[in-house]
Amino acid sequence: MMQAKSTPMLDRREFALAAGAMLISSVPASPLAAQGAEPAWQQALKSLVGDAKPIEGKVTLELPEIAENGNTVPLAVSVDSPMTADDHVKAIHIMATENPQPGVATFRFTTLSGKASAASRMRLAKTQEVIALAELSDGKFLLGRRTVKVTIGGCGG
């Protein structure tokens, strides 16, 4: 990213921008950076993927941009897959990063499903990012994210 040969003298502003960009990109991806106070959803994610690196952006997660009522938020998730015996989506895990319990649901598919797609309604305690992790038959993982602004939170008591 910052190779000395191409930019021997980064000025202060460029340096700050580049350093900032590195910081932002490294925070969610690096498990080391989050050590100590690792949020529950990251622990849950890690227990599912192990050492594998999920590929970002291949899961379609449909959620409203703004949810007026966090008690019932429509959710639809899908992954492009031929759903054959050799190449199919085994499961999609849904996680809410800021709910009291991050796990929301796991949808499990079979080759009979024909299409790796499911819909439901979820609770969101407050404005947060929702994560969908797809587990493929070849052991790979795909990840999708979506932020939902919540006006009135669900899960409250």
Next chain:
Amino acid sequence: MNKPRVKLPEAAKVGDLIEIKTLISHVMETGQRKDPDGKVIPRNIINSFSATFAGNEVFKADLQPGIAANPYLSFFMKVPSAGEFEFTWVEDGGSKVVEKIKLNVT
């Protein structure tokens, strides 16, 4: 638990991709809420749903308290043959609701 509602296409052909929609009324008590005396209301949710067709598994869902009350689930199936669906909802504590519906295959 109450009788669930299931929506299937009126008719389908072998090889069609059909959508199945299900709904069951249930409080889906999270275990996070307190009653007016400050006591935690115990968790009581439907924690599992499964759908089989002609005896083969089509779709399953493990549900947690983050699923809204009266859980709605929709999913797909590529029609393999004529047959009957069996849908099962399981509540914390183990009680079950089973619904069997024949798919009209033309």
